[in-house]
Amino acid sequence: MGDGQETSNSTTGKNYRLIAEIDPPKGVDLEPFIDTALQLRGRVDTTRVTDSEHAIMRMSPLAPCVSLMDRGFEPEMTITGRDRNRISFQADLLSAAALGINRIVIKKGHDPAEGDQPVARSSGDLDLVTMLKCAAALNSGKDLGGESLTGTPTFDIDVAIDLSDDVNLNRERAEFFRQMAGYGVKSVTLGPTYDLNIIEPFIPFAEETGIKLNTSVMFLKSVTMIRYLNNLPGVPSIPQEYLKKMMDAPVKKDAGMEVAAGFIKEVAPLCDGVVLLAIGWRDRLSQFLDLIGR
Template identity: 35%
Template sequence: MSFSKKLRSGKFTVTAEISPPKGTDISGMIKEAAMVRGIVDAISVTDNQRSVMRMSPLAACSALSQEGFETIMHLTCRDRNRLALQSELLGAAFLGIKNVLVMSGDHPTKGDHPGAKPVYDLDSVQLLDMISRLNSGVDITGNVLEGKTEFLTGAVSNTELTGAALMKLEKKIKAGASFIITQAVFDSGKFSEFMDKIHDTCGKQTKIIAGIIPLKSEKSAQFLNKNIAGVKVPDDVLRRIKEAGDTEAVAPESVGMEIAADMIKELRDVCDGVHIMPIGTHKNTGKILKMAGI
């Protein structure tokens, strides 16, 4: 069953995030994908995540598709104007890519090319609207296409919804987002409140997929708190990871796996799926999903 059909059927979906290589050798990426073959519904492929230059997600998605994986192509507003975005999307459609995840993209100053000039010709809401137009057979200016696209489009959100953030999320949904992938979730209670806000304001037509980051150490948890906007690792989780590192009775990575599996269990009846974003590798993803009963 395809990712879109499973999502629309109401069944719990699982996706996994992979970054393209920083170079032309795709063997490591294919190896990572092989670790989740048969246990996830789609692989999402990042677009110069955190403004670190890598192979284009279009090329990476094409390579993964040839290996039999369904992909979700990330597409940021940071690096392309509306001409380039539309060209990229038409190319993706031609290559058989069906799913696109839209986001603004981190500013280049955060990455390894801090002197790069950001574009941001469109924002994420405008990009979603543009894809809806391509799906209907016209470009952003209304010119008729020789063959329309058929993308399932998604957007991203953190779970701390202030008034402005909630309003923007509502705009994303109205612009065509069929699914939302959130930043990493470590507090199921607060996530339930987030879900209530979405349902009260935006309805239930858009599927919500919760981000899951299996922690590897206290250092990795502190890094998330300091550097990733919208992510908050609670004190009790930090304490569990720290105690594991201090006692050495249980490896912090094992505790991180337990925390991730427990979170998936708690979220299974709350949202529509989970999105696994490992720190480094997917070597433990299968174990975590098995621990969670997936």
């Protein structure tokens, strides 16, 4: 079963899924992670478990996903190509399938230089297309080398893309979605943005291919955070209207959550799903769900 019920937008009649992204622990104690997920049960549709997000070393998502499944959840497991070659990538996917984890989110992963162990090296063996070839091959009953499997996984595949990637022109978007459809991708998750002008051009290509389109919403903690993000090269800028809302908010500690709640009302009618990125604010997810009526 899912973690909750799809929300219907009364204006458009379109349902959208609300997905909460949660980081595994940096250690072996799963209790705080599980406590957070239990607080969200019935209030979100899916819990997505990350894979050393932002190149910060954490527990592999395998154990957290199994722990959630033991409690009746159907989590999505993120898997990146940053730390794996094609052999270990396929091996980890087969392990996930053997444990009953069939919903996967494939992404490249952040550069280790951005994380907490910047001397680490990425494998350099896997780009997004190769990872998708691996998953599609496994779903067909073979490995990437063409050898038959003893037992075939049935992955539902989501692809998460960084909006700083070069998928900017319409012809690139069209080619990207058609390629994803060819690999059996069910949904695409866009990286975090507060700019509808960035999201809207992807919609017709998602509709054309039948691929569901998710967008990600990151909680903005402060005006300083917005200014920092707006100065980072390759990161979509936060529109000035949201900076002004943060500056004018009477209760500064809640301003970012109120801005995110307002943006979700705008973006939900356009997308099939919204992914909540509560970076550093995991303990405030329940409060945010109260704010948006979940």
